[in-house]
Amino acid sequence: MKIYIQTDIEGVAGFCFFENRRSDTHENFAHRQRMYRLLTNEVNAAVKAAFDSGADEVIINDSHGSGYNIFFEELDPRCRIIHGRNFSGPEWLNLLDESTDAMVLVGMHAMGGTPCAITPHSLWKVNDGKLYLSEASMAAAIAGDKGVPTVFISGDDKITAEVAEKIPGIEKAVVKEALSPYMACSLIPSRACERIYEGVRRGIALRKTIAPYRIPSPVKLTLLDSANHCLPFTEQCPPCVCDTISEAFNQCEDQMEWCKRNTKLPDGFVFP
Ligand SMILES: [Zn+2]
Numbered sequence: 261m262k263i264y265i266q267t268d269i270e271g272v273a274g275f276c277f278f279e280n281r282r283s284d285t286h287e288n289f290a291h292r293q294r295m296y297r298l299l300t301n302e303v304n305a306a307v308k309a310a311f312d313s314g315a316d317e318v319i320i321n322d323s324h325g326s327g328y329n330i331f332f333e334e335l336d337p338r339c340r341i342i343h344g345r346n347f348s349g350p351e352w353l354n355l356l357d358e359s360t361d362a363m364v365l366v367g368m369h370a371m372g373g374t375p376c377a378i379t380p381h382s383l384w385k386v387n388d389g390k391l392y393l394s395e396a397s398m399a400a401a402i403a404g405d406k407g408v409p410t411v412f413i414s415g416d417d418k419i420t421a422e423v424a425e426k427i428p429g430i431e432k433a434v435v436k437e438a439l440s441p442y443m444a445c446s447l448i449p450s451r452a453c454e455r456i457y458e459g460v461r462r463g464i465a466l467r468k469t470i471a472p473y474r475i476p477s478p479v480k481l482t483l484l485d486s487a488n489h490c491l492p493f494t495e496q497c498p499p500c501v502c503d504t505i506s507e508a509f510n511q512c513e514d515q516m517e518w519c520k521r522n523t524k525l526p527d528g529f530v531f532p
Pocket of ligand 1: 268
C-alpha cells in the first residue's frame with residue numbers, strides 16, 4: 261500500500277503568523293526553526309500511522325514555500341520525502357500516481373478570504389465562481405484526477421470544515437481553533453500528533469469507502485490572491501480552460517513568476 265502525504269505549515273498546531281522570509285534576526289530564525297519542528301513532528305505522526313496501517317511505501321511532499329521545511333533526518337527512515345525548490349519538478353504533487361492508495365493532508369490552511377482562519381491565502385476560482393478551492397481541496401482534486409482518494413486532513417477549524425464538506429467521509433484532526441487570522445487556540449503539539457495519528461489510521465482504514473474528489477470536465481480555472489494575501493484579491497493569471505483540473509492547474513502555475521516547472525539544468529538558483 262502506497263500513501264502520499266501532502267504537507268504545508270500554516271495548519272500546524274502552534275502556527276499563527278505568516279512566515280517572515282525577510283527578517284534575519286535571531287528571533288525570526290528561532291521562531292522558524294520552532295515551526296519547522298512542530299511540522300516535522302506532525303508529519304512523523306502521519307507517517308507512523310501509515311506504516312502501522314500496513315503501508316509499505318510512504319512519500320511525503322514538503323510543499324510549503326521553499327519546499328525545504330521538514331527536518332527529514334528526524335523522520336521515520338522507512339519513508340521518503342520530496343524536498344527542494346518548489347515548482348521546479350514536473351508537477352506540484354510529484355510522484356503522486358495511479359498506484360497511490362490514498363492521500364493524506366497535514367498542516368493545511370484555509371482558502372484566501374476566509375474570515376477568522378489562520379493565515380488564509382490562495383483561492384482557486386473554478387468555472388467562473390461556481391466552485392472555489394483551497395490549496396488543500398486543489399490537492400484533493402488533482403489526486404482525484406488520478407483516482408486517488410484523500411482520506412485525512414489536519415489544520416484549523418476552517419480548512420477542515422471546507423474539505424470535509426467537499427469530501428464526504430474524510431477523517432480530520434482539528435489541531436487549532438482560529439480566533440483571528442493571527443490568533444489560535446491550539447492543541448498542545450503532543451496531543452495534536454496523537455489526533456493526527458488516530459485520524460490517519462481511521463482514514464486509511466476507510467480508503468475504499470471515500471470517493472476520489474473529482475472535478476467534472478471541462479474546467480476553467482483562475483488563481484485569486486494578492487501580494488500580502490489581504491483583500492481585495494485579483495486574478496493572478498488569465499483563466500485556463502482544460503479537460504482536467506490537473507492540466508488547468510499546471511497551465512496556471514506556469515504563468516507564475518516563481519514557477520520553474522520541468523527545470524532540467526541549473527539556472528543559478530541558490531537557497532536560502
Ligand atoms: Zn504554506
